[in-house]
Amino acid sequence: MSHHIVEVKNLQHVYPDGTIAIKDVSFRITHGESVAIIGANGAGKSSLLQHLNGCLEATSGEVIIGDTRLSKGTLPDIRRTVGMVFQNPDDQLFMPTVFEDVAFGPLNLGLSGSEVDLRVREALERVGAGHLSAKPPYLLSGGEKKRVAIATVLAMSPDILVMDEPTSGLDPYARRQLMSLLREFHHTKIFTSHDLDMVLDLCPRTIILYEGGVMADGPTRDIFLNDALLAACRLEKPFSMQECPVCNKSADTKKL
Amino acid sequence: MLSINAAVSDLKRLDLLANSDSPIHALDARAKVLVTIIFSISVVSFDRYELARLLPFFIFPAVMIAYANLPPLYFVKKIAFISPFVLMMGLFNPIFDRAVMYHIGPLGISGGWISLISMLIRSLLTVGAAFILVGTTGFTAVCQALERCGTPQIFTLQLLFLHRYIFVLADETGRTARARELRSCGRKGRGIASFGSLAGHLLLRTWQRAEHIHTAMRARGFIGRFHAHRRSHFGVTGLCFVLGWTFLFITLRIYDLPGILGALFTGILP
Ligand SMILES: Nc1ncnc2c1ncn2[C@@H]1O[C@H](COP(=O)(O)OP(=O)(O)O)[C@@H](O)[C@H]1O
Numbered sequence: 001m002s003h004h005i006v007e008v009k010n011l012q013h014v015y016p017d018g019t020i021a022i023k024d025v026s027f028r029i030t031h032g033e034s035v036a037i038i039g040a041n042g043a044g045k046s047s048l049l050q051h052l053n054g055c056l057e058a059t060s061g062e063v064i065i066g067d068t069r070l071s072k073g074t075l076p077d078i079r080r081t082v083g084m085v086f087q088n089p090d091d092q093l094f095m096p097t098v099f100e101d102v103a104f105g106p107l108n109l110g111l112s113g114s115e116v117d118l119r120v121r122e123a124l125e126r127v128g129a130g131h132l133s134a135k136p137p138y139l140l141s142g143g144e145k146k147r148v149a150i151a152t153v154l155a156m157s158p159d160i161l162v163m164d165e166p167t168s169g170l171d172p173y174a175r176r177q178l179m180s181l182l183r184e185f186h187h188t189k190i191f192t193s194h195d196l197d198m199v200l201d202l203c204p205r206t207i208i209l210y211e212g213g214v215m216a217d218g219p220t221r222d223i224f225l226n227d228a229l230l231a232a233c234r235l236e237k238p239f240s241m242q243e244c245p246v247c248n249k250s251a252d253t254k255k256l
Numbered sequence: 257m258l259s260i261n262a263a264v265s266d267l268k269r270l271d272l273l274a275n276s277d278s279p280i281h282a283l284d285a286r287a288k289v290l291v292t293i294i295f296s297i298s299v300v301s302f303d304r305y306e307l308a309r310l311l312p313f314f315i316f317p318a319v320m321i322a323y324a325n326l327p328p329l330y331f332v333k334k335i336a337f338i339s340p341f342v343l344m345m346g347l348f349n350p351i352f353d354r355a356v357m358y359h360i361g362p363l364g365i366s367g368g369w370i371s372l373i374s375m376l377i378r379s380l381l382t383v384g385a386a387f388i389l390v391g392t393t394g395f396t397a398v399c400q401a402l403e404r405c406g407t408p409q410i411f412t413l414q415l416l417f418l419h420r421y422i423f424v425l426a427d428e429t430g431r432t433a434r435a436r437e438l439r440s441c442g443r444k445g446r447g448i449a450s451f452g453s454l455a456g457h458l459l460l461r462t463w464q465r466a467e468h469i470h471t472a473m474r475a476r477g478f479i480g481r482f483h484a485h486r487r488s489h490f491g492v493t494g495l496c497f498v499l500g501w502t503f504l505f506i507t508l509r510i511y512d513l514p515g516i517l518g519a520l521f522t523g524i525l526p
């Protein structure tokens with residue numbers, strides 16, 4: 001299926017205030033790939049992701065999803081294909097209750113009442129938020145909001161899943177849960193994260209952004225082994241690839 | 257600034273009430289909208305000096321609150337909240353309209369006072385009915401019902417966005433106020449001077465958040481149409497509801513029930 005391909009060509013984005021957030025970014029992500037986009041704060045990750053479903057309009061360059069070039073006319077179709085979880089869950093939740101919020105997307109897809117019910121319950125169960133369905137979103141904790149925000153997108157069964165820092169603000173258990181959920185999602189997925197252990201675990205491929213440009217694009221393992229590259233991009237190795245400080249220390253105390 | 261947050265959560269509570277279950281909640285939104293409109297027209301169309309004949313109309317909010325399991329105190333407070341505004345609007349009635357209408361012993365009550373009180377009762381009734389409508393139906397469903405009854409979509413959509421925007425604005429105001437309060441260390445901050453920039457900042461922030469939310473809505477397939485989850489159809493219950501109340505309102509509007517009852521009593525009593 002060529003449907004789940006994401007291709008970005010010479011993308012550039014300049015914000016109205018003159019900030020050049022993205023300069024000349026190109027990559028091609030094929031069907032079923034799982035790709036992490038990493039980079040320091042302000043590297044342009046969120047800006048880049050928001051181009052993938054047309055939330056931001058490119059200053060120049062193009063975005064192609066499947067066989068379709070992103071433009072005003074193709075936007076509704078592309079938004080059905082690309083599910084996007086924003087960095088700030090407060091931006092994503094706006095209905096009076098969690099249930100209605102998750103139902104918002106499926107209702108817009110024109111599904112019938114019982115089908116919507118089913119999808120909403122399923123999506124909430126998958127993120128472990130079934131018990132929250134009657135609550136108003138603004139009364140949830142940060143992590144709960146995040147999980148509900150993810151459910152709102154899952155309920156639309158997108159072909160391509162795009163997430164901006166999905167694990168930030170989650171407790172370790174919810175993080176594990178999300179990771180196994182992502183592992184089960186066999187379509188194309190793209191996410192940004194500062195959780196490099198998760199990246200190592202879930203994404204065979206990584207793209208490093210630095211000051212709006214692509215600094216590296218390749219197998220995750222190779223990238224994390226390249227100390228010079230990581231340092232140049234203000235990044236650090238995942239903990240699982242660093243020497244264990246606890247074990248070293250305990251060895252030291254034994255010596256004493 | 258606690259009051260802002262309190263006011264917001266109060267508003268949100270009204271929206272949440274619409275999600276409970278009761279015979280009234282289960283009714284079709286159009287039926288409730290229709291009855292509320294007929295109720296308001298009946299109440300407003302009375303003569304400006306009318307008092308006694310307005311009182312029987314309180315039966316409508318009372319019955320609705322009871323059957324919909326709404327918290328009565330909450331609505332009483334909500335409705336009481338508007339009375340100062342109404343009083344302010346009618347402030348000049350007693351001054352300009354001094355013709356004496358009633359005598360209670362030696363005290364003459366002018367038409368101005370009567371019309372002021374009448375206005376107050378009428379606004380309590382109509383605003384109360386509107387609150388109850390939203391509390392039993394939900395704002396989205398009310399707008400949808402309006403649309404299904406022929407209101408142009410552009411108008412109902414504006415209403416919906418306004419409703420959402422109020423929450424966003426209130427949210428941001430609460431946050432900004434808290435941030436300011438925490439850093440002004442209990443003093444007045446930099447006083448009025450800092451309020452200008454604060455307000456400007458608030459406007460921009462609210463604008464940005466509203467835009468983000470709109471983006472999120474479009475990302476989930478929003479193309480200018482809200483769908484209410486509760487799909488109901490008018491049915492026999494809806495029809496009975498509308499006809500029953502309409503009959504009562506028209507009767508109360510045409511016949512002077514308190515007058516008739518009064519005459520009955522004075523007739524019986526020697
Ligand atoms: N709406 C905006 N207007 C102007 N500049 C922005 C806007 N949003 C982000 N930026 C700037 O663009 C750059 C990239 O931001 P962002 O994509 O959010 O970074 P990241 O998600 O990688 O932390 C930052 O320097 C930021 O200051």
Ligand SMILES: [Mg+2]
Nearest residue numbers: 045046087164
């Ligand atoms: Mg970001």
